[in-house]
Amino acid sequence: GAGVSQTPSNKVTEKGKYVELRCDPISGHTALYWYRQSLGQGPEFLIYFQGTGAADDSGLPNDRFFAVRPEGSVSTLKIQRTERGDSAMYLCASSLTPGHQETQYFGPGTRLLVL
Amino acid sequence: GNSVTQMEGPVTLSEEAFLTINCTYTATGYPSLFWYVQYPGEGLQLLLKATKADDKGSNKGFEATYRKETTSFHLEKGSVQVSDSAVYFCALSDLRAAGNKLTFGGGTRVLVKP
Numbered sequence A: 001g002a003g004v005s006q007t008p009s010n011k012v013t014e015k016g017k018y019v020e021l022r023c024d025p026i027s028g029h030t031a032l033y034w035y036r037q038s039l040g041q042g043p044e045f046l047i048y049f050q051g052t053g054a055a056d057d058s059g060l061p062n063d064r065f066f067a068v069r070p071e072g073s074v075s076t077l078k079i080q081r082t083e084r085g086d087s088a089m090y091l092c093a094s095s096l097t098p099g100h101q102e103t104q105y106f107g108p109g110t111r112l113l114v115l
Numbered sequence B: 001g002n003s004v005t006q007m008e009g010p011v012t013l014s015e016e017a018f019l020t021i022n023c024t025y026t027a028t029g030y031p032s033l034f035w036y037v038q039y040p041g042e043g044l045q046l047l048l049k050a051t052k053a054d055d056k057g058s059n060k061g062f063e064a065t066y067r068k069e070t071t072s073f074h075l076e077k078g079s080v081q082v083s084d085s086a087v088y089f090c091a092l093s094d095l096r097a098a099g100n101k102l103t104f105g106g107g108t109r110v111l112v113k114p
Helices: none
Strands: A005-007 A010-013 A019-024 A031-037 A044-050 A053-056 A065-068 A075-079 A088-095 A110-114 B003-006 B011-014 B019-021 B023-026 B032-038 B044-050 B056-059 B062-065 B075-077 B086-093 B102-104 B108-113
Touching: A005 A088, A010 A019, A019 A088, A019 A110, A031 A075, A044 A065, A044 A075, A044 B102, A075 A088, B003 B086, B003 B102, B011 B019, B019 B108, B023 B032, B023 B086, B032 B062, B044 B062
Parallel strands: A010 A110, B011 B108
Antiparallel strands: A005 A019, A019 A075, A031 A044, A031 A088, A044 A053, A065 A075, A088 A110, B003 B023, B019 B075, B032 B044, B032 B086, B044 B056, B056 B062, B062 B075, B086 B102, B086 B108
């Protein structure tokens, strides 16, 4: 079946601009996660959705970052007033349930470059 | 807070060599432990996992045992192939956190030469 998909695969923007990154989870998966991976490092947690609500947004670095999942499926990560330090790979993952033993399935990521 | 430390790479091996990638963790409580792999040009994939102490996860010839006494989850494979060239990430999930957010190590790049 279809895996997690993310669009766009690459995004180049200028400092100060607004960007939206989209994630389509596996159908039926209730839990959705966003991570950020800088070059040469492991992914870092940003935010977790259970259904439509953000159950844990403790990883969002500041209030320029915001994410939504209005219908409990597709999620959008929104970054306002982008900065060069926001350049990274943004990964989305989903799991059938939020249980701590559950496998998370990752998408291919969106590579964001802020010039 | 939770953290995962894994050996830095790159690790360069010849085909059929034995591979070990060390991973140790710090966590409150008893986390579940995972190894994820990222092949060139592909997304992260789960390689194996263990959810309680002394459990052994295994897949594709790789093994890792959850050692609570040493807070470790070292990854091993007895005979690597060129196709095992990838970046390997050790990760944990916190039993006491909402959901299943993962804390990752920094990754270990493995290069297997023919």
